[in-house]
Amino acid sequence: MSDSSPQPSSALPSSAPKRWGIGLNVALQILLILAIFFGLNRLSYRYHVRWDLSPQQSYTLSANTTNYLNKLSKDVFIANVFARDAKIFPDVQALLEEYRLNGKGRIKLRSIDPLRDIDRAEALKAETGMALDQNGVVIRAGGRTRFIREEEMVIRDTGTESARPIKAFRGEDAVTSAMINLIEGDGRKFYLIVGKGSRTEAALADALAALGELGRQQNFKLMPLNFAEINGVPEDADGLLFAGIRYDLSEREIAMLKAYWEGKRAGLLVMLDPAGETPRLNAFLGLNGVTPREDRVLFAESTGAGVRKEFSVQAIFDNESPITQPLSTSTIILPGQSQSLDVRFDDEYLQKQNILVHPLIGATDRYWGEKNYLEELPIVDEEDHKQPIYLAASVERGSVADERLRVDSCRMVVVGNSYMLDKKSALAVNRDFVAASLNWIVNREKLSGAPPKLKHSYRIQLNSRQNELIFWITTIAMPGLVLVLGMMIWASRRAA
Incomplete structure (x- = not known):
C-alpha cells in the first residue's frame, strides 16, 4: 500500500544573503551620506559667502584694509588679550576674526583671557616682554611687537573722567595702522x-x-x-x-x-x-x-x-x-x-x-x-x-x-x-x-x-501689563506648547 502522505517540499532558501545585502546597502548609504556631509562642509569652508546684516555694517572691513590684507608680505600674529566680560570684547573678537578670514592664511589669531587663561597670558608676556597689565591687542610682525590699549580702540562720549560711555568703536583703524607700521619698519x-x-x-x-x-x-x-x-x-x-x-x-x-x-x-x-x-x-x-x-x-x-x-x-x-x-x-x-x-x-x-x-x-x-x-x-x-x-x-x-x-x-x-x-x-x-x-x-x-x-544704545520701556504678558508667554505658554507636542507624538507612536 503506497504511502500517500505528502512529501516535504525542498527547504526554504536561507535569509542570510538577503540580510547581508540589506546591511551592505545601509552601510553604503551611510558612507555616501557621510561623504556628502563632509564634502559639503569642506566646500562651504573653502568657498563661502558672508553677509553683514548689521545696520551700520559693523562687521565689515573697509576697502583699504581688505586690499592691504590681500597683499600681505609677512606673517602676522594677533592676540586678543581682553577679559571676556569687557564691554568691547565681542566687537574686538569679531573684528579680529575678520582680519583672520581676509588674511589669506598669513594672520594667526589667538584669544587669551588674562583673568582665566593665566598660564597662556604669562607665556605671552614672556614672549613679547610687555606687561600686558590692561585689556588690549598684541600684534607681532617682522620681528616687531605692538600693544594696542583698549582706550586706543574706542571713542568715549563727554562726561566724567571715571564713567564716560563708549560712543564709537575704532578698532579697525588702530589694528590696521599698527599692522602697517610693524611691517613698514623704521x-x-x-x-x-x-x-x-x-x-x-x-x-x-x-x-x-x-x-x-x-x-x-x-x-x-x-x-x-x-x-x-x-x-x-x-x-x-x-x-x-x-x-x-x-x-x-x-x-x-x-x-x-x-x-x-x-x-x-x-x-x-x-x-x-x-x-x-x-x-x-x-x-x-x-x-x-x-x-x-x-x-x-x-x-x-x-x-x-x-x-x-x-x-x-x-x-x-x-x-x-x-x-x-x-x-x-x-x-x-x-x-x-x-x-x-x-x-x-x-x-x-x-x-x-x-x-x-x-x-x-x-x-x-x-x-x-x-x-x-x-x-x-x-x-x-x-x-x-x-x-x-x-x-x-x-x-x-x-x-x-x-x-x-x-x-x-x-x-x-x-x-x-x-x-x-x-x-x-x-x-x-x-x-x-x-x-x-x-x-x-x-x-x-x-x-x-x-x-x-x-555704538547705538536703545531703551525699551515696558509697562506692567506688557511685563506680565512676556512672563506668561516665556514661562508658561512656550514650555507648555513643547510639552503638548511631545505628548501628541508619544501618543501617536503608542497607537501605531
Missing part, C-alpha cells in the same frame, strides 16, 4: 618747530604729548627743531610741524623754509594761532594758495538770557580728499578760537605752477568770519567773511594724475586753529584728522584710517 621723522612762543606752556606741553602719542601709534619720531640754531632743514626730515607759534619767522628762516618746500620732497603741517603775529609765514602760505584771514570764526546772537557769542566751531569734513574722506560721516568741533582761510582751489596761476589746493574742513552754515570779534554782539556786515568758511586746507606741489608718481610731491596741510590737540578740549576725531594729515603728508594715505563704528 618710522618717519617729523620735526616740531620750537622757540617761536606758544599760547601757554601748558598748550605747548599738550601739543607735544598728543603728537608724541600719535608718533607712537603711527610709527614716526617727533624731534624738536629750533630754526635759530640751524642753517638748513635736516635732510632726514619727513615733515615740519608748526603747532601754534606766536612769533614770526625771520627772513633767513623763511628762506630756509622756502628752500625746503621747493625741494624734491617736503611735508608741512601748520596749525595757526589766530592771535599769533606771523606775517611772513602767512605770506608764504598765501603764495601756495592758502591765505589766513584777520578774523575769528564765530556765531553770535541776542537771547533772553543775554548775548551769546560762540567761538568753538562745529564743522564738517570734505568727502573727496583722501585725508578727510574716512572722516566725512563725522563732525568736528574746533575748540578755542579759529581764523578762516582764503582757499584758492580754482586759481589758474596755481594750476600752472602745478600746485593743487583743496579745502578739508568747512564751518557749518551759522558761523561766519568776524573781523570785529571783540564787540559784545558782533553782527554780519560787508567787511566780514561769509559762507563758505574754510578752516583747513591741503596743498600739493608737483602733483600728477598717476598716484604711483606722486611719492615725490611736496605736501602741506594748513589749519586755522591751534587748539585741536589741547588735552581738555580735544576730541578723538581731532586726533584722527591730525593723524590722517601727517600720513598724507608722507604719502601714506593707506594709514588714514577707517571710519569709527558708532
